[in-house]
Amino acid sequence: WREAATILHPDPADHDGRRPYLEQASRIFAAKSDLTAQNWYDWAAIQSELGQIDDAAASYRQAIQGEPAWRSPYHALVSLLRRNHRYTEAREVLREWQARFPNDTAVANLLRVVEREILLNEP
Numbered sequence: 001w002r003e004a005a006t007i008l009h010p011d012p013a014d015h016d017g018r019r020p021y022l023e024q025a026s027r028i029f030a031a032k033s034d035l036t037a038q039n040w041y042d043w044a045a046i047q048s049e050l051g052q053i054d055d056a057a058a059s060y061r062q063a064i065q066g067e068p069a070w071r072s073p074y075h076a077l078v079s080l081l082r083r084n085h086r087y088t089e090a091r092e093v094l095r096e097w098q099a100r101f102p103n104d105t106a107v108a109n110l111l112r113v114v115e116r117e118i119l120l121n122e123p
Helices: 002-008 015-031 037-049 053-066 071-083 087-100 105-121
Strands: none
Touching: 002 015, 002 037, 015 037, 037 053, 037 071, 053 071, 071 087, 071 105, 087 105
């Protein structure tokens, strides 16, 4: 269903055209009882596109829990949180990511960026 949305409505800005397909894909994931980390990751991307930010964040966390050494869910979760101005949460995810991969300079650099975003957006 997600692939159908992409093929039939290739413009990501075509929310109305893509929505029915993404909602059907989301219903299919919701009906499954045993999701893999990849399933959680894919479902999170769908939830994110549908604007279900809290659900998407929770699904990305499930993907991380299911496959802790897989970096893509960390990156996607941080991106989601930053797009939604949830910088403090993004910083916490980055700290978890950094604890798991202490020699990853990209994570350290991104953490510095997010810490600056926090400072710039404080009241």
